[in-house]
Amino acid sequence: MKLTSIKLKQILENRFKNPEYRTSFNRDKDQFRIEWRANKKGINVKLPSVIAKYNERGDEVIDELVDHLEEALTIMNEVHHLTGMEKHIFPVIRSTSFPQTTNDKKKLVTKEHTAETRIFYALDLGRSYRLIDEEFIEKEGWTEKRIHENALFNLRSLKLDYKVDQVQGNDYYFLATQDGYDASRILNDTFLEEMKQKARGDLAVAVPHQDVLILADIQNDIGYDILAQMTMxxxxxxxxxxxxLPFIYENKKLEPIFIMAKNKPRNND
Structure with missing residues (x-):
């Protein structure tokens, strides 16, 4: 079946027939919205991105989307607290273009990281999580510093299992536990320092998406090309x-780099 925005809209409408929900479709933005009737809290879905993934993986993409939407909508109607949930606060890495406010205009708690990435914070709720906003921490009597320190402490407790591939004289390490915080492990300075000491060449690090952290011990020029293709x-x-964009890790700092074909990287100025 060739999936179009109209067909996908109809599929989602059929999957969300609960009378407590209201759905709508913005044809100009090619966007589907589902929200609670009672409080109008909801989620916007950009249909073209779903269709692109559907063309690659089929019906499972729609099933995953529906599960995610149902979980997110449920969380919107729950009351959450930070106190008593200290062990469930974690940092999450996002691109610098990721929205810094919620759909209902609440400012999210963030911290600068690199030119390409920014740190957000999440309250882990099991199958999903809630990004932490400033209004939330004010109500709870917390501070942004406390959130950050708590999140990094919990991050260090996460396992660091990885797989290794050796390709043309270079070592590539893949950390993908699927716990939602794989990319976040780029904030574990102790781990990065250990990998730096272990490396025989340059240590490069990449966070192409939320569910993977790639580290590369680059020992020859072709290693950069392989990393660029892999990250993309x-x-x-x-x-x-x-x-x-991958990063070079030197002097305990991450610098984004452009990798030119068959050449070593140039700093991203």
């Missing part, structure tokens, strides 16, 4: 893309 592929396939 992951970026295109990720559910929540972050950046297709």
């Amino acid at each position: 592929k992951f970026f295109a396939e990720g559910r929540i893309p972050i950046t297709s």
Whole structure:
């Protein structure tokens, strides 16, 4: 079946027939919206991106989308607290273009990271999570500093299992536990320092999407080309893309780089 925006809209309307929901379709923006009738809290879905993934993977994409929407809508109607949930606060990495406000215009708590990435914070709720906004922490009597320190402490408790591939004299490490915080592990300075000490060449790091962290021990020029191709592929396939640009890790700092074909990288000025 060739999926169009109109067909996808009809599929989603059929999947969300609950009378407590209201759905709408913005033809100009090619966007579907589902919200609670009672409080008008809801989610916008950009249909072209769903169709692109459907063309690659088929019906499972729609099933995953419906599961995600149902979970997110449920969370919107729940009351959450930070106190008592301290062990469930984690940092999440997003691109710098990721919205810094919620759909209902609440400002999210963020912290600068690199020229390509920004740190957000999440309250883990099991199958999903809620990004933490400033109004939320004010009501709870917390501070942004406390959120950040708590999130990094919890991050360090996450396992660091990875797989290794050796390609043309270079070592590539893939950390993909699917716990929602794989890319976040780029904030684990101790881990990055250990990998830097272990590397025989340059250490490059990439977070193409939320569910993977790639580290590369680059020992020859072709290693950069391989990393560039790898990062772009992951970026295109990720559910929540972050950046297709890798980073060089030197002197405990991450610098985004452009990788030119068959050449070593140039700094992203």
